[in-house]
Amino acid sequence: MVSGDPVRLAAVIRVGVLGARGRVGVEVCKAVDAADDMELVAAVDVGDSIEALSAAEVVVDFTHPDVVMDNLKWCVEHGVHPVVGTTGFDAGRLAAVRDLLAAHPGVNAVIAPNFGIAAVLMMHFAQQAARYFDSVEIVELHHPNKADAPSGTARRTAELVAEARRAAGLGAMPDATTSELPGARGADVDGVRVHGVRLAGLIAHQEVLLGGDGETLTIRHDTMSRSSFTPGVLLAVRRVRDRPGLTLGLEHLLDL
Numbered sequence: 001m002v003s004g005d006p007v008r009l010a011a012v013i014r015v016g017v018l019g020a021r022g023r024v025g026v027e028v029c030k031a032v033d034a035a036d037d038m039e040l041v042a043a044v045d046v047g048d049s050i051e052a053l054s055a056a057e058v059v060v061d062f063t064h065p066d067v068v069m070d071n072l073k074w075c076v077e078h079g080v081h082p083v084v085g086t087t088g089f090d091a092g093r094l095a096a097v098r099d100l101l102a103a104h105p106g107v108n109a110v111i112a113p114n115f116g117i118a119a120v121l122m123m124h125f126a127q128q129a130a131r132y133f134d135s136v137e138i139v140e141l142h143h144p145n146k147a148d149a150p151s152g153t154a155r156r157t158a159e160l161v162a163e164a165r166r167a168a169g170l171g172a173m174p175d176a177t178t179s180e181l182p183g184a185r186g187a188d189v190d191g192v193r194v195h196g197v198r199l200a201g202l203i204a205h206q207e208v209l210l211g212g213d214g215e216t217l218t219i220r221h222d223t224m225s226r227s228s229f230t231p232g233v234l235l236a237v238r239r240v241r242d243r244p245g246l247t248l249g250l251e252h253l254l255d256l
């Protein structure tokens with residue numbers, strides 16, 4: 001939203017949204033439109049010209065893992081800071097993004113597998129708890145229209161848990177399975193088992209199960225509305241211009 005005051009106009013961030021007609025993109029457009037310090041200058045989806053984003057300083061991407069790398073490249077090469085919620089980032093993709101940013105100093109990016117504050121806390125608590133338990137497994141549960149499995153959030157949680165276990169000197173988890181129907185034990189992400197559920201009626205949920213001697217701890221997060229992602233997205237839009245290079249994860253903007 002923009003007022004006619006020239007001082008305020010100078011402070012207003014010009015924002016573009018990619019995936020603007022998608023489930024999350026619609027919510028992001030509404031939130032940007034309602035923010036006093038932002039102007040929605042382009043809302044782009046399939047069939048629209050990406051050139052419309054040239055008017056933006058910051059572009060928010062909630063599209064699809066298959067197209068997000070091309071979108072990112074376009075933004076960085078056009079001097080626009082990307083804020084990316086789209087998932088599908090493995091180590092290879094992240095390295096490519098770092099190389100791209102290194103070749104374009106002055107352009108920064110925020111990529112976060114989850115912009116929900118409670119989801120980020122769930123990941124943080126799981127990382128903190130991981131070193132105290134023999135076993136950790138992750139169950140992510142999502143709506144059946146989700147393109148990727150496991151979820152970006154589950155993948156990142158597994159990496160954080162694995163890092164914490166390594167730092168604590170913990171070895172492999174106990175598991176005597178010798179006979180297995182493929183998939184029955186989930187996907188192995190950095191040594192952590194991740195199980196995916198796709199169920200009508202759900203939005204996005206995750207449980208981190210931790211087990212030790214005679215007790216277990218379950219950390220659960222539930223997304224009830226996609227509007228929950230927008231405060232985190234707006235925070236990243238406000239901060240991306242001042243954070244050189246790649247910021248991976250909203251936790252870095254939350255003083256965690």
Ligand SMILES: NC(=O)C1=CN([C@@H]2O[C@H](COP(=O)(O)OP(=O)(O)OC[C@H]3O[C@@H](n4cnc5c(N)ncnc54)[C@H](OP(=O)(O)O)[C@@H]3O)[C@@H](O)[C@H]2O)C=CC1
Nearest residue numbers: 019021022023024045046062063067085086087113114115
């Ligand atoms: N980081 C976070 O906090 C969150 C991340 N996500 C992630 O965000 C992504 C999008 O999720 P969701 O909104 O549910 O998905 P949707 O499929 O509802 O929305 C994606 C939108 O992007 C459009 N699109 C596809 N390709 C392009 C392109 N090249 N240019 C512009 N628009 C394009 C799609 O069009 P069409 O349908 O015609 O293909 C669709 O309208 C997923 O990767 C999801 O995992 C989701 C929620 C939170």
Ligand SMILES: O=C(O)C1=N[C@H](C(=O)O)C[C@H](O)C1
Nearest residue numbers: 087113114146151152153204
């Ligand atoms: O596709 C979704 O819906 C979501 N995607 C993100 C992910 O893969 O982690 C974030 C949240 O889980 C919703």
